[in-house]
Amino acid sequence: MGSSEVSVIPGLQKEEKAAVERRRLHVLKALKKLRIEADEAPVVAVLGSGGGLRAHIACLGVLSEMKEQGLLDAVTYLAGVSGSTWAISSLYTNDGDMEALEADLKHRFTRQEWDLAKSLQKTIQAARSENYSLTDFWAYMVISKQTRELPESHLSNMKKPVEEGTLPYPIFAAIDNDLQPSWQEARAPETWFEFTPHHAGFPALGAFVSITHFGSKFKKGRLVRTHPERDLTFLRGLWGSALGNTEVIREYIFDQLRNLTLKGLWRRAVANAKSIGHLLFARLLRLQESSQGEHPPPEDEGGEPEHTWLTEMLENWTRTSLEKQEQPHEDPERKGSLSNFMDFVKKTGICASKWEWGTTHNFLYKHKMGSHYVAQTDLELLGSSDPPTSASQSAGITGGIRDKIMSSRKHLHLVDAGLAINTPFPLVLPPTREVHLILSFDFSAGDPFEVCTSPAPSACLPAHLGFLGK
DSSP: OOOSBOEEOSSSOHHHHHHHHHHHHHHHHHHHHTTOOOSSOOOEEEEEOOOHHHHHHHHHHHHHHHHHTTOGGGOSEEEEOTHHHHHHHHHHHTTTOHHHHHHHHHHHHHHTOOOHHHHHHHHHHHTTSTTOOHHHHIIIIIIHHHHTOOOOOOGGGGHHHHHTTSSOEEEEEEEEGGGHHHHHHHOOGGGEEEEOSSEEEETTTTEEEEGGGTTSEEETTEEEEOOOOOOHHHHHHHHTOOOSOHHHHHHHHHHHHHHHHHHOTTGGGSTTHHHHHHHHHHHHHHHHHHHTSSSOOOBOTTSOBTTHHHHHHHHHHHHSOHHHHOOTTOOHHHHHHHHHHHHHHHHHHHHHHHTOOOEEEOTTTTOOOOTTOOSSTTOOOOOTTOOOSSGGGGSSOTTSOOOHHHHSOSEEEEEEGGGTOSSOHHHHOSGGGOOOEEEEEOOSSSOTTHHHHSHHHHHHSOTTOOOTTO
């Protein structure tokens, strides 16, 4: 288990620093095999863009060829956005064995297998969490179908090869969707959020928690409630949650709910599940229609949101006599399964109407940072009477976090970093990682040089650096 406190320090986290130092020995050996003489190991970062399943497959191809040519052993960091995170994480779940990875990939996509029952079970289980959002549905019901796998391992399981230096240090990108306006207006670096086998947090603020405690509840920098570490399936859904067309995705989610409601695997559990399914279908249609407008769903005369029909229906169902609900000798566990299923449908419908993604506890809630710490060299310390002008100025100011954006929010909403820019440049460009060379592979559908010519990556560069050919 990792530390139960929030870590706020300048520079690299100690676990990453130790892993990178150990990696240097392997890099020097790899360079020697390539007949490249070096007194010190350069820090090389390989980046993979987003692009869904296309990026997943293409990034695996890049990693495979780099491994074949002996180049991957000379890389210190692997960083990805969206679909590339699926490929990079697969490298570690297969312990760096590209032949095994490729064989498994071929097997999965040749047989076109997808375990709907298991995916639905995982989604229903996730819906019991207080922070359930569309990311859970997306991860277990959509991404798992695309990739034909449902990995139950965790990022913390990747520590061993990373700490031994046998594989590059992986960084998986996301962004804080609540801070998207700050990124669009001023390219604010605090928008970016990262995951590694050791930590999760805001690199621009130098604020992290142990990866095993990502999703747990913190207050004033202390762990107050522990939640299980999120599995890799969920994280892949979070990293790959970019939405090309909001209405198309919303329509898809409601269609999936209707299909599960009318033809769900649970319908054999009770005698009258079919009638309940048709009732849910009709109500979901109403909720879908209300969510397609620009305004929130209409309220009833009592002032309650329209989606309260779902809660009322569940309460009515609970009050109904067991004789009317059950067949004789019905398994009591099936009643619980039905209740959990209906709760899942209710929560997913509400999240779809609110368009809520990536909800997790904010580990910086009510947190006070140490005085005079600034994670980014271009940020200014504020005087006691100066109000902060951005979330980035909330880090390390005397008196702790003073920006309500960061310390007053109980929850974060983390989404695909491709919604900002389709590359993880902002995570490897800060001077703390001392990267000497970046190899960036773009698998997006558009112009592969758009990222380098746009102002977004340049905004993350120190003043003395720039892009070649810019």
